[in-house]
Amino acid sequence: MSSNYQSVNNLKVSKVLLNFVNDELLKDTDITSEKFWLGFDKTIHELEPINRELIKIRENLQKKIDIWHIENKGNKINLQDYKDFLKKIGYLKNEGPDFKIETSNVDDEITQIAGPQLVVPIMNARYALNAANARWMSLYDSLYGTDAIEESEDSTSQRYDPERGEIVIKYGREFLDKYFTLSDFSWKEITGSAVQNGELKILKGADVTTLKDKKKFIGYRGETDNPSAIILKNNNLHIEILKNPRAFSAQQDHAGISDIILESAVSTICDNEDSVAAVDAQDKVVCYRNWLGLMKGDLITQFEKEGKTLERKLNPDRSYISKNGDRSKLHGRSLLLIRNVGHLMTSPSIILKNGNEAPEGIMDAFFTTAAALHDFKKKRNSRAGSIYIVKPKMHGPDETEFTDTIFSKVEQILGLKKYTCKIGIMDEERRTSANLKECIRTLKERVFFINTGFLDRTGDEMHTSMEAGPMIKKGDMKSSKWIAAYENNNVDVGLKCGFSGKAQIGKGMWAMPDKMREMMGEKINHLKAGANCAWVPSPTAASLHALHYHQINIFDEQKKIIKRKSAKLDDLLSIPVADRPNWSVNEINSEISNSAQTLLGYVVRWIDQGIGCSKVPDINNVGLMEDRATLRISSQHIANWIHHGITTKIQVMEIMKEMAKVVDKQNEKDPKYIKMSDDYDRSIAFKTACDLIFNGKKQPSGYTEPLLHFNRLKKKINQS
Numbered sequence: 001m002s003s004n005y006q007s008v009n010n011l012k013v014s015k016v017l018l019n020f021v022n023d024e025l026l027k028d029t030d031i032t033s034e035k036f037w038l039g040f041d042k043t044i045h046e047l048e049p050i051n052r053e054l055i056k057i058r059e060n061l062q063k064k065i066d067i068w069h070i071e072n073k074g075n076k077i078n079l080q081d082y083k084d085f086l087k088k089i090g091y092l093k094n095e096g097p098d099f100k101i102e103t104s105n106v107d108d109e110i111t112q113i114a115g116p117q118l119v120v121p122i123m124n125a126r127y128a129l130n131a132a133n134a135r136w137m138s139l140y141d142s143l144y145g146t147d148a149i150e151e152s153e154d155s156t157s158q159r160y161d162p163e164r165g166e167i168v169i170k171y172g173r174e175f176l177d178k179y180f181t182l183s184d185f186s187w188k189e190i191t192g193s194a195v196q197n198g199e200l201k202i203l204k205g206a207d208v209t210t211l212k213d214k215k216k217f218i219g220y221r222g223e224t225d226n227p228s229a230i231i232l233k234n235n236n237l238h239i240e241i242l243k244n245p246r247a248f249s250a251q252q253d254h255a256g257i258s259d260i261i262l263e264s265a266v267s268t269i270c271d272n273e274d275s276v277a278a279v280d281a282q283d284k285v286v287c288y289r290n291w292l293g294l295m296k297g298d299l300i301t302q303f304e305k306e307g308k309t310l311e312r313k314l315n316p317d318r319s320y321i322s323k324n325g326d327r328s329k330l331h332g333r334s335l336l337l338i339r340n341v342g343h344l345m346t347s348p349s350i351i352l353k354n355g356n357e358a359p360e361g362i363m364d365a366f367f368t369t370a371a372a373l374h375d376f377k378k379k380r381n382s383r384a385g386s387i388y389i390v391k392p393k394m395h396g397p398d399e400t401e402f403t404d405t406i407f408s409k410v411e412q413i414l415g416l417k418k419y420t421c422k423i424g425i426m427d428e429e430r431r432t433s434a435n436l437k438e439c440i441r442t443l444k445e446r447v448f449f450i451n452t453g454f455l456d457r458t459g460d461e462m463h464t465s466m467e468a469g470p471m472i473k474k475g476d477m478k479s480s481k482w483i484a485a486y487e488n489n490n491v492d493v494g495l496k497c498g499f500s501g502k503a504q505i506g507k508g509m510w511a512m513p514d515k516m517r518e519m520m521g522e523k524i525n526h527l528k529a530g531a532n533c534a535w536v537p538s539p540t541a542a543s544l545h546a547l548h549y550h551q552i553n554i555f556d557e558q559k560k561i562i563k564r565k566s567a568k569l570d571d572l573l574s575i576p577v578a579d580r581p582n583w584s585v586n587e588i589n590s591e592i593s594n595s596a597q598t599l600l601g602y603v604v605r606w607i608d609q610g611i612g613c614s615k616v617p618d619i620n621n622v623g624l625m626e627d628r629a630t631l632r633i634s635s636q637h638i639a640n641w642i643h644h645g646i647t648t649k650i651q652v653m654e655i656m657k658e659m660a661k662v663v664d665k666q667n668e669k670d671p672k673y674i675k676m677s678d679d680y681d682r683s684i685a686f687k688t689a690c691d692l693i694f695n696g697k698k699q700p701s702g703y704t705e706p707l708l709h710f711n712r713l714k715k716k717i718n719q720s
Contacts, residue, residue: 004016004281005351006018008037008041009037009038009041010041010045010352010353011037011040011041011044011350011351011352011353011358012350012351013037013349013350014280014281014348014349014350016281016282016285017281017284017285017349017350020285020288020289021033021036021037021367021370024289024292025288025292025367025370025371026370028374029370029373029374030373030415031370031373031413031414031415035413036366036370036413036414039412039413040366040413043362043366043409043410043413044350044352044358044359044362044363045352045353046409047359047362047402047405047406047409048352048356048358048359048362050402050405051343051359051361051362051402052356054343054395054398054399054402055343055344055700057090057398058395058700058701059700061089061090061091061431062463062464062701064089065086065089065091065464065465065467066466066467068082068085069465069466069467069468070467073467077468077575079570079573079574082573083569083570083573086434086573091396091431091434092434092435093396093397093435093438095437095438096437096438096441098496099441099444099497100444100497100498101440101444101445101447101497101498101499101502101503102444102445103419103422103444103445103446103447103448103502103503104419104445105384105385105386105419105420106384106386106422106448106502106503107335107382107383107384107386108236109266109267109331109334109335110267110335110388110448110449110503110504111501111502111503112236112501113236113237113266114235114236114237114266114527114532114533114549114554114555115237115263115264115265115266115267115532115533115546115549116264116265116266116533116534116535116536116541116542116545116546116549117265117266117267117268117269117504117506117533117534117535117536118131118134118265118267118268118269118334118535118536118538118539118542119268119269119271119275119339119509119535120268120269120270120271120275121271121275121276121612121613122270122271122272122276122287122290122291122338123276123277123278123283123286123287123290123612124290125290125293125299125301125312126301126303126312128270128290128294128299129299129301129312129313129314130312130539131265131268131270131334131539132268132294132314132315132333132334132336133312133314133315133332133333133334133539134264134265134268134334134539134542134543135263135264135265135266135315135331135332135333135334136240136261136262136263136264136315136318136332137261137262137264137265137539137540137542137543137546138259138260138261138262138543139171139172139175139259139260139261139262139543140168140169140172140249140259140260141259141540142516142540142543142544143167143168143171143172143544144164144165144168145540146514146516146517146540146544147514147515147516147517148516148517148520148544149164149167149168149171149517150167151164162252165249165252166252169252169253169257170188172257172260173186173187173188174188175260175547175550176241176260178550178551179234179550179551180211180216180232180234180239181211181212181213182202182209182210182211182212183209183210183211183212184207184209185204185207185209187202189204190202190203190204190255191203191204191205191254191255192226192255192256193226193227193230193241193243193255194224194225194226194227195220195224195227195323196224198323198324198325199214199217199323200214200217200220200230200323211232216232216233216234217230217231217232217323218231218232218233218238218320218322218323219231219320219321219322219323219328220320220321220323221319221320221321222243226243227243228242228243228244229241229242229243229320230243231320231330234550235549235550235552235553235554237262237263237266237546237549237550238263238330239260239261239262239263240260240261240318241257241260242257242258242259242260242261243255243256243257243258244256244258245258247259262543262546262547263330263546264539264542264543264545264546265334265536265539265542266334266335266533267334267335267336267337267504267533268334268335268336268337269337269338269339269390270290270291270294270336270337270338270339271339271613272287272291272338272339272340272341272364272368273339273340273341273342273392273393273628274392274456274612274613274627274628274629275612275613275627275628276612276613277606277610277611277612277708277712278612279708279709279712279713279716280347280348280349280713280716281347281348281349283610284347284349284363284367288367288368288371291338291368291371292371292374294314294336294381295336295371295372295373295374295375295381296371296374296375297314297375297378297380297381298313299313299314300312300313301313314332314333315332315333316332317329317330317331317332318330318331318332331383333380333381335381335382335388336381336388337388337389337390337424337449338368338372338387338388338389338390339389339390339391339392339424340361340364340365340368340389340390340391340392341360341361341364341392341393342361342391342392342393342394343359343361343393343394343399343402343403344361344393344700344701344703344705344706345359345360345361345705345706345709346358346359346360347359347360347363348713349363350363361391361406362406365389365406365407365410365421366410366413366414368387368389369387369389369407369410369411369414369416369421370414372387373414375387376416376420385420386420386421386422386448387420387421387422388422388424388448388449389407389421389422389423389424390423390424390426390449390451391403391423391424391425391426392426392428392453392456393426393428393429393456393701393703394425394426394429394432394439395429395431395432395701396429396431396432396435396438396439397435397438397439397441397442399432400423400425400432400439400440400442400443401442401443403423403442403443404423404442404443404446407421407423407446419445419446421446422446422447422448423443423446423447423448423449424447424448424449424450424451424504425439425440425443425447425449425450425451426450426451426453426456427439427450427451427452427453427457427490428451428452428453428456428457428460428629429456429457429460429701430457430460430461430464431464433452433457433486433489433490433572434569434572434573436450436489436490436493437493437496437497440493440494440497444497447503448503448504449503449504449505449506449533450490450493450494450499450503450504450505450506451490451504451505451506451507451508451533451535452486452487452490452506452507452508453508453629454477454478454483454487454508455508455629455630455632455633456629456632456633457483457486458474458477458483458633459629459632459633459636459702460701460702461482461575461576462576462633462636462637462640462702463636463696463697463699463701463702464701465575465577466636466639466640466643466697468575468577469575469577469578469644470577470578470581470640470641470644470646471576471577471578471637471640471641472576472577472578473578473591474591474594474595474633474634474637476576477576480574480576481571481574481576482571482572482573482574482575482576484567484571485567485568485571485572485574486567486572487507487529488529488566488567489566489567489572490505491505491529491530491531491561492561492562492564492566492567493566495530495558495561495562496562496566500555500558500559500562501555504532504533505530505531505532505533505558506531506532506533506534506535507526507529507531507533507534507535508534508535509535509536509537509625510522510523510534510535510536510537510541510545511537511624511625511626511630512537512622512623512624512625513537513538513540513541513615513623513625514622514623515622516540516541516544519536519541519544519545520544520545520547520548523536523545523548524548524551524552526548527548527549527551527552527554527557528552528557529561530554530557530558530561531554532554532555532558537625581646583646588641588646588647589647589651589655591641592638592641592647592651592652592655593619593655593658593659594618594619595634595635595637595638596634596638596652596655596656596659596689596693597618597619597659597662597663598616598618598619598624598626598630598634599631599634599635599689599692599693600656600659600660600663600676600685600686600689601616601617601618601626601663601666601667602614602616602626602627602630602631603631603685603688603689603692603708604663604667604673604674604676604685604686604689606685606708606712607684607685607688607708607711607712607715608672608673608674608684608685608715609672609673610712610716612627612628613625613626613627614626617666619659619662621666628704628705628708631692631704631708632702632703632704635692635693635696635699635702635704636696636702638652638693638696639693639694639696639697639702640696642693642694643697649694652693652694653690656686656689656690656693657677657680660676660677660680660683660686661677663676664676664677684711684714684715684718685711685715687711688707688708688711691707691711692704692707692708695707
């Protein structure tokens, strides 16, 4: 093992990581490798003991909470007593005076443009490029290729279906009529367009009209008397109406319109965390190298599709002529944010002088920020000269303050102006949402984003209150008192701290990428709830969700929401235990089967193939986007039911074996798949899934990473 490392000052650094940093990451920057490693060495040895102490505080608080629930077993929880106890142990902090965030040098995509947000595993270069390029998406393709519109008689055909094409065109015209209304007639009737004296003219035969709101016309491409593209803007989102009578899609269109291009994924989180399976130096370098390529703008990947070799690279900006006649450009790519890992995990990539592995979150802070040095020169991603780091799984103000310390040190070492590193707070742990205002205060010069994470938050809810009693069913969580308070509190606190027009308030993922009609019906509720960005699982979903942001001006919505009564801390801290549950054996087994099946479906790909995020079919064969957050909630829920005698370890093991057969069947067409049911005892994936449940109560905060990382490393050693 020692031959894989090289000594650098007081560190032992994996050679693959060391070579990447020295030869690629720092190349063409003003930072020498000597300066970088000297600063990194000093900083990580200074911060690692603090990091360890913060994790110890989590453990001590959990022990005290467990004891409190055990001592109060059988009694109805008195919320005042409970809050007094949480304050006494330091879990709940006293709330300070009101304040407004002071974050500066923030891009318009964060402050002014509300829209869909993608989350993409940075380990997969092709997916990352697709996400970056999803700033502009075809409405026609997104409608034609999904269930967002009704089926026509020939929908199952492999050939182009003209009837379905007509439905798409009709949908597009209705969209234009609704948000880019013409003064005298409908977009359905138009035959042409022209630009005269900086004004858009729309033709219907010999008749001419204009937009009711002329400010929505931004510019055009092509000739003034017959433009090939018209650029319009509504609620700060652009659209392009493309005209190409020779295009296949324009054959049915009397105006020759071939497509409507929507500004879609305004921002994208490139994820080093829940959606990747990065367990060693080789894996981490793949992640860092892809992020570096995005920051330099030269990331390229080739892949096979239908027997052809295709290439992906970053899209250029979109040129056009403004209505004033100036040559202008629209940003061609999504604004890219980078999600680092939290404070818990360590990495074998770097060994410290005390023999401990380096905290992975501190590594991420240094290496992902160093990659952004390349963008600061060109300003192709952040024109404001910032890097946007999304930081997950922080527990309370002490940990958010530690994050501020980390990035202050990073800025010093890399010679950056203080507060260049902006921080997004994932409000997904109970101690953070209960102290959200104070968490934001510690990062008031850096914070650019707060986002709720229902699944992780539920996992932490169950783990924190493990001893309180058996939890309600997973499906009932969304209608429970605490979740409504949690979602509302995130928006209430963000608005009171001055986020509107300065930072993003986000909502979580739509997990069913094949159910776009359902998404269109439900996800608009995220805007009504006050969120100016919400997560979608694909570029196509981003283009469809973008329609919601034309419908609602989120900044107007936030002005109404700030006047409502704030969510109550009592509701936020109400524990979702089942009051004298009388579930039947069938109900219990069905609930466990559902959790076990998706848990196994995700774990088997994580352990055996290193896939950190994938569309996993559920027990009814509905594809769900799964990552570690879904795993946390499922494993904690079953662990809780075993602990409180709702089920038994023996019964759960029987169900796990049955569900392994189901998962094996669902994956039978995957040539790389290794069946679990052939030999349960030899399947590392199956045993890992079982350990996540049976050792779930002991896992730190109910996190799945320690067991996943340990067993993935074991699998990689076995495969080598």
